[in-house]
Amino acid sequence: MNDTYPSGVGPATAAKDDEFLPPHAQDCLGCGPGNPHGHHLQARRSGEGVDAQHVFDKRHVGAPGIAHGGAVATVVDDLFGFLLYVVGELAVTRNLNVEYLAPVRLGVPYQCQAELAQRERRKLFMNARVKDQGGLVVVTARALFLTVDVAHFGDEGAATFDMLRRR
Numbered sequence: 662m663n664d665t666y667p668s669g670v671g672p673a674t675a676a677k678d679d680e681f682l683p684p685h686a687q688d689c690l691g692c693g694p695g696n697p698h699g700h701h702l703q704a705r706r707s708g709e710g711v712d713a714q715h716v717f718d719k720r721h722v723g724a725p726g727i728a729h730g731g732a733v734a735t736v737v738d739d740l741f742g743f744l745l746y747v748v749g750e751l752a753v754t755r756n757l758n759v760e761y762l763a764p765v766r767l768g769v770p771y772q773c774q775a776e777l778a779q780r781e782r783r784k785l786f787m788n789a790r791v792k793d794q795g796g797l798v799v800v801t802a803r804a805l806f807l808t809v810d811v812a813h814f815g816d817e818g819a820a821t822f823d824m825l826r827r828r
């Protein structure tokens with residue numbers, strides 16, 4: 662599988678239900694397997710949405726025993742990034758609103774889900790939530806992503822996309 666973001670972008674995505682989606686990049690802070698500081702998030706397609714089980718660890722601590730709010734936002738933002746594979750668009754975060762409803766604890770698995778709520782031209786409105794093992798929603802998030810073209814990612818990104826196209 663390609664290790665760069667655009668590999669999954671295409672018509673209604675190649676990913677089948679329940680199949681793990683490819684990382685956005687080798688070093689992506691949210692999901693890159695090569696980033697030692699990253700979250701190594703693994704997400705699957707679930708119908709028209711995505712889901713992931715995730716455990717925050719001591720690298721992500723805010724208050725003792727509790728995940729840092731920024732770390733939680735990183736994971737949620739990255740989950741929205743996985744949703745783009747399902748939506749079939751190249752897009753970037755314009756805004757991200759996170760509601761911290763209860764502490765997200767370290768060392769405990771959480772279920773993260775996201776789906777597209779609405780689309781208006783370039784605007785993708787997306788919703789997400791994080792639930793604990795008992796099904797309690799501890800975080801909700803709303804994001805606006807804007808579709809972009811390859812030029813947005815500069816020369817390096819354009820070269821990567823070009824290389825992928827030739828495969």
Ligand SMILES: [Zn+2]
Nearest residue numbers: 685689691692
């Ligand atoms: Zn990622």
